[in-house]
Amino acid sequence: MQHKPAHILGEGGELNDAVWMDVLQAVDKTYADLIEYQEKLEARNNELQALRRFLGSIMSSVSDHLIVVEREGEIGNASASFCSALGMERDDLSGHMITEFFDGPEREKLMQAIADVIQRREEATIEVLLTTPTGKDPVEYKIAPRLDRRRKGIGAVLTGRPLGELRRAYSELEESHQQLKETQTQLVRNEKLASLGRLLAGVAHELNNPISFVYANTHSLEKYAERFETYFDRVQSGASREELIALRADLKLDRAVTNLRDAVGGARDGAERVRDIVEDLRRLSAEGSGEMIRFDLVETARVAANWIQRGSKTALTIRFEGKEQVIAIGRPGHIQQVLMNLVQNSVDAMAGQDDPQITIRADYEDGTAQLRLCDNGPGIPAEIAQTIFDPFFTTKDVGQGTGLGLSISHKILEEHGGSLSLCEKVKDGACFCMTLARGDEG
Ligand SMILES: Nc1ncnc2c1ncn2[C@@H]1O[C@H](COP(=O)(O)OP(=O)(O)O)[C@@H](O)[C@H]1O
Ligand SMILES: [Mg+2]
Known part of the structure; x- marks a missing residue:
């Protein structure tokens, strides 16, 4: 104015x-x-x-430590979490120096870091041991500078989380992960044991036939041997020609000679069958982890189907269609396990059903070796079609299925660079399609 x-x-x-x-x-x-x-x-x-x-509210609610310090280290404000780590009330803390809560070299390390941050006006992170009533707790602090209007360093803000807590949480996590892995291994083992059990049931059945065949034939051989012994005894003791002729007719030695050959042949056939079965089994275990080789997918499927068929109690028709031989590249032992799984699943799905049938068709398609396995069972409902390959997915009762068969099979085919999936456009029953690298020139 x-x-x-x-x-x-x-x-x-x-x-x-x-x-x-x-x-x-x-x-x-x-x-x-x-x-x-x-x-x-x-x-x-x-x-x-x-x-x-x-x-x-930030100061009282943050779970991390949050500490505001002045240039010389005097505590201006601190979060409740920091105070409770020290066993102090928030009101009692103001005016204290931050150095009071760190011992010897830890204290120097912290003060040096704070001074550096303020001087350089750059953030830093350090790990120090905080002295608490229960001992020394490692804490990782992030230190940020506090600047005034003219960007002059006037103090620092520390944020950090006690690492002990993190490490505990981490080790708990690690432990439960470990437990989960063990359970998983156990379940995989159960599935393996189950398929081994099925395999053994098939093997036992398969061996039983030729062995009883060999047994019956050796029994006949024994009987013929007795008759010849009787005859030779008489020859040795100087029996007359007439007597020997009569004895020969009596003991039916002429027929015995022919039968002898049959019995020997029969025993040999049986023994060969046993040898073949053992050979199958040997290959199954030897090729389980071995190299990728060329093999006949049709033959592997036949062997697999055979084992399951022999082990299953119900009558089952298994038909083969397509090529007589389809050469693929892979580990036949693993592929055989996959096929046994598929056949077994079909058998399970068709339990109690009239005229259960499985059709297996192998062919070359799109430059790959393919196998299609279909059954005339209830099929797979659309709502579970996405999940059947998931580990532990099963619709079977506890103890009947592990839900791992398809997931392991899928993984095996993936490791082969092939595939295993539900076939598209299927009217009835379930159909699984398998693809492997083609192994012939074609
Ligand atoms: N051929 C099939 N027909 C109907 N359902 C099937 C067939 N194959 C598999 N499934 C379904 O997929 C589920 C998972 O199979 P799998 O992984 O082998 O485990 P599991 O045989 O132990 O149940 C089965 O429980 C069943 O519901
Ligand atoms: Mg299964």
Whole structure:
């Protein structure tokens, strides 16, 4: 406000009206300014209060340590988590130096780090041992500089989490992971044992026939041997020609000679069959982990189907279609396991059903060796078609299925660079399609 001294007093020394007006206006203005200022102050104060409450709730709720320190290390504010780690109340902490909670070299390390951060105005991370009532706890602190308006370092903010807690959580996680892995291994083992059991049932059945055949034939051989012994005894003791002729007819030696050959042949056939079965088994185990080789997919499928068929109690028709021979590249032992799984699943699905049938067709298609295995069972409902290959997915009762057969089979085909999936466009029953690398020139 500008005053003009010449006008303050009138000629008679009285205050000029105009001047009065000016003064009053100035007072009004000042008053209005004051009120406005007051309002602003209140608003600012409210903002500050809100900010303090906000900071307060952060300080009491963060689970990580949050510590605000001044330049020299005096604690300005700290989160409840930090205070409780020290066994102190938040109110008791202000005014303390941060150095009080770290021992010897740890203290120096921390103060050096804080000083560096403030000086360089750059964040840093250190691991230090915090001295707590229960011992020393490793904490990883991230230290950030606090700057004033002119970007001068005035202190630092530390945030960190006790590593002991993290490590404990980590080791618990590790432990449950380990347990899970063990359970999984156990289940895989169960599935393997189950398929081994099925295999053995088939083997036992398969061996039983030729062995009883060999047994029956050796029994006949024994009988013929007795007759020849009797005859030779008589020859040795000088029996007459007539007597020997009569004995020969009596003992039916002529027929015995022919039968002898049959019995020997029969025993040899049986023994050969046993040898073949053992050979099959030997290959199954030898090729289980071996190299990738060329093999006949049809033959492997025949052997697999044969084992399961022999081991299953119900009558089952297995038909082969397509090529007589389809050469693929892979580990026949593994592929045989896969095929046994598939056949077994079909057998399970068709349990109690009239005229159960499985059709296996092998062929070359799109430059690969393919095998399609279909049954005339209930088929696979669309809603589970996505999940049947998942580990542990089973619709069988507890103890009947592990839900691992298809998942292991799928993995085996993946390892071969091939595939195993449900075939598309299937009307009835279930159909599985397998693809492997083609092994012939074709
Ligand atoms: N041929 C099939 N017909 C109907 N359902 C099948 C057939 N093959 C597999 N499945 C379904 O897929 C599920 C998973 O099979 P799998 O992984 O071999 O485990 P598991 O035989 O132990 O149940 C079976 O429980 C069944 O529901
Ligand atoms: Mg199965």
